[in-house]
Amino acid sequence: MTIKEKQDELIDTFSLFDEWTDKYEHIIQMGKDLPLIDARYKTDDRLIRGCQSRVWLHADWKDGKLYFTADSDAVITKGLVSMVVDVLSGQTPAAIAAADIYFIDAIGLRNHLSLTRSNGLLSMLKQIKAYALAYQAKEKQ
Amino acid sequence: MTGSDLHTALSPLDIEKIRLDFPILQTRVHGKPLVYFDNAATTQKPIEVIACLDKYYTEYNSNVHRGVHYLSQRATEAYELSRKKLAAYIHASHDHELIFTKGTTNAINLVSNSFGRAFLTAGDEVMISAMEHHSNIVPWQLICEEKGASLKVVPINDKGELDMEAFDQLLTPKVKIVAITYVSNSLGTVNPISTIVQKAHAFGIPVLVDGAQAVQHMPINVQVLDIDFLAFSAHKMYGPTGIGVLYGKEKWLNQMPPFEGGGDMIKTVTFSKTTFNELPFKFEAGTPDISGAIALGAAVDYINGIGIENIAQAEEQLVGYAYERLAAIDGLRFIGEAAHRAGAISFLVKDIHPYDMGELLDQQGIAVRTGHHCTQPLMDLFGIPGTVRASFAFYNTMAEVDQLVAGIEKAAKMLA
Numbered sequence: 001m002t003i004k005e006k007q008d009e010l011i012d013t014f015s016l017f018d019e020w021t022d023k024y025e026h027i028i029q030m031g032k033d034l035p036l037i038d039a040r041y042k043t044d045d046r047l048i049r050g051c052q053s054r055v056w057l058h059a060d061w062k063d064g065k066l067y068f069t070a071d072s073d074a075v076i077t078k079g080l081v082s083m084v085v086d087v088l089s090g091q092t093p094a095a096i097a098a099a100d101i102y103f104i105d106a107i108g109l110r111n112h113l114s115l116t117r118s119n120g121l122l123s124m125l126k127q128i129k130a131y132a133l134a135y136q137a138k139e140k141q
Numbered sequence: 142m143t144g145s146d147l148h149t150a151l152s153p154l155d156i157e158k159i160r161l162d163f164p165i166l167q168t169r170v171h172g173k174p175l176v177y178f179d180n181a182a183t184t185q186k187p188i189e190v191i192a193c194l195d196k197y198y199t200e201y202n203s204n205v206h207r208g209v210h211y212l213s214q215r216a217t218e219a220y221e222l223s224r225k226k227l228a229a230y231i232h233a234s235h236d237h238e239l240i241f242t243k244g245t246t247n248a249i250n251l252v253s254n255s256f257g258r259a260f261l262t263a264g265d266e267v268m269i270s271a272m273e274h275h276s277n278i279v280p281w282q283l284i285c286e287e288k289g290a291s292l293k294v295v296p297i298n299d300k301g302e303l304d305m306e307a308f309d310q311l312l313t314p315k316v317k318i319v320a321i322t323y324v325s326n327s328l329g330t331v332n333p334i335s336t337i338v339q340k341a342h343a344f345g346i347p348v349l350v351d352g353a354q355a356v357q358h359m360p361i362n363v364q365v366l367d368i369d370f371l372a373f374s375a376h377k378m379y380g381p382t383g384i385g386v387l388y389g390k391e392k393w394l395n396q397m398p399p400f401e402g403g404g405d406m407i408k409t410v411t412f413s414k415t416t417f418n419e420l421p422f423k424f425e426a427g428t429p430d431i432s433g434a435i436a437l438g439a440a441v442d443y444i445n446g447i448g449i450e451n452i453a454q455a456e457e458q459l460v461g462y463a464y465e466r467l468a469a470i471d472g473l474r475f476i477g478e479a480a481h482r483a484g485a486i487s488f489l490v491k492d493i494h495p496y497d498m499g500e501l502l503d504q505q506g507i508a509v510r511t512g513h514h515c516t517q518p519l520m521d522l523f524g525i526p527g528t529v530r531a532s533f534a535f536y537n538t539m540a541e542v543d544q545l546v547a548g549i550e551k552a553a554k555m556l557a
Contacts, residue, residue: 020171020504025555053496054526073526074494075556076501 006087007103014107031078037069048123053077055124059131065090080121088128096132151455160536162187173506176541181326181485181532182510183376193439197432205431220431223438230441232362233388237420240387241434245353246276248372248387252349253280255397263289266315270295272325275515277351301328301477319348323355327514328477329485338367353377358483360449369393380440384433394420401426452535459533463542476528485532493556495527501552507545
C-alpha cells in the first residue's frame with residue numbers, strides 16, 4: 001500500500017467511531033501493535049524529546065526501504081507513534097521525504113500536532129523525514 | 142455579586158452566583174461542560190476585569206506619567222490608584238514599595254539582578270528550597286555564576302515539607318538573601334514564612350517570597366510577616382496576563398541599582414551622566430502595561446468584594462473534600478502530603494503516565510495540568526517524570542470534584 005492508501009485506511013477506520021472512548025481505545029490498542037524498538041537502541045540519542053512523554057525511534061534500511069521501530073513511556077503517545085510508523089514503515093526514502101501526512105488532522109487529532117501538546121509527534125515526523133532524506137542522499141552516492 | 146451580599150463564608154448558592162461572574166466557566170469542551178482545575182497555571186477572569194480592559198481602551202487609552210492632557214492624566218490616575226489598591230491588599234507601608242513588573246518571573250529577575258549587583262560578591266551564598274519553581278531557581282543561578290557566589294538548597298522531607306533543621310544549618314552569615322516560595326505550585330505545601338523570616342532576620346538576611354501561588358488563596362500582610370520582597374502575578378489572581386508586582390521594602394529598593402534603563406525611570410539624562418527617578422519609577426523603565434495594571438486593580442476589587450478570608454475558607458473546604466475523594470481512588474498516590482497546604486493537589490494513579498491521564502481527562506472536559514510543572518529538580522527528588530495536578534479556585538464546586546474523580550476512574554479503566 002502507498003502512504004496515501006495507508007492514511008485513507010486509517011481515516012476510514014476512525015470514521016466508524018462515534019464516541020471518544022472508542023477512538024481512544026483504538027489508539028491505545030494500536031500502541032500495543034507498535035513494532036517495538038530493540039532494547040539496545042533505546043538510547044538517549046534515539047530519544048525524540050517532547051515535553052511530557054518520551055519517544056524512542058529507530059530506522060532500519062532493507063532493500064531500498066525504511067522500516068521503523070519505536071516506543072514511548074505514555075500509552076496514548078505510543079498509539080499515535082504506532083499509527084505514524086504504520087503509515088510510513090516499508091516505504092522508500094523518496095516516498096517518505098515527499099509524503100504529505102494528513103491523517104492526523106483528518107481523524108480529529110490535530111491538537112496532537114500543536115506545540116502545546118508537546119508529545120513529540122511533530123518532532124517525530126521531522127525525525128522520520130530527516131532519516132528519509134539522509135538515506136536518499138546515501139542512495140545517490 | 143458584591144461584598145455586601147456576603148457576610149459569612151461562601152455557601153454553595155453563593156458559589157453558583159459567583160460562577161456567573163466568570164463567562165468562560167460556561168464554555169463546553171468536547172461537548173461537555175468545562176471543569177477547570179488548572180488554576181495554579183492561570184485563573185479565569187471575572188467580567189469586571191474583562192470590562193475594565195475594554196473600558197480603558199475604549200475611553201481613556203493614553204500614556205502615563207507623560208502628558209499634561211486629559212486622557213494621560215486619567216490613565217495616570219487609574220494606574221496609580223491600582224498601585225494603591227495592591228499596596229492595601231498586601232498591607233504595604235508605602236505605595237511606592239510596589240513595582241509593576243511583567244509577572245513573578247520578571248519580579249524575581251529584577252531582585253536577583255539588582256540586589257545581586259549591589260550585595261553579592263564571590264564566596265557569598267543565596268538560599269532557596271528544593272520545591273522552587275524554575276523562576277525562583279534559574280535567576281539566582283545566573284547571578285551566582287556571574288558573581289562567584291553559590292546556591293544553597295534547603296531540602297524537603299518525603300511529605301513535601303521544608304526540612305527546617307537543614308534550614309537552620311544552612312543559614313549562616315555567608316547567606317546574603319533567602320528566596321523561597323510561600324506555596325509550592327506542584328505540591329501545594331504552605332511554607333512557614335513567618336518563622337523563615339524571623340530566623341533569617343536574626344542574621345540580618347533579607348527574604349524574598351515567591352507569592353505567585355499564595356496571594357490568591359490567603360490574606361497576606363507583608364508588615365506582619367516582615368517580608369523584604371514579595372513577587373506575584375496578576376493572571377493567577379483573576380487579573381490579566383503580562384503584569385505582576387514586586388513588593389520591596391523601601392530600605393532595600395533604595396539601595397538597589399535600576400534593573401533596566403529607559404524612559405520613566407530617569408530624573409535627568411545627559412550623555413555623561415544620568416540620575417535616576419525615585420521609587421517606584423526607578424524600577425519601571427519604559428511604557429508599562431497600563432491596561433494590565435489597571436485591570437489588576439479591578440481584580441483586587443473583585444477579590445475584596447468577596448473577601449479573601451471567605452475565599453480562603455471556601456477553598457480550604459474544597460481542597461479538603463478533593464483530597465478525601467481522591468484518596469479513595471484505587472491506586473492513587475499523592476505527591477506532596479504536607480500538613481499545611483493550599484491550592485494544588487498533585488498525584489499519580491498506578492503506573493499511568495501523567496500525559497495519558499491528562500489527555501483522557503481533557504476528552505471529558507476536565508482541564509488539569511500534567512508534567513513537571515516547571516519544577517524539574519523537585520520531580521527528580523521524587524523520582525518521577527511528572528504528576529497530574531488539579532488546582533483549585535473558589536469558583537470550583539464539590540460537584541466538579543466528583544466529576545474529576547469519576548473522570549480519573551474512567552481514564553484509569555481505559556488505560557488498564
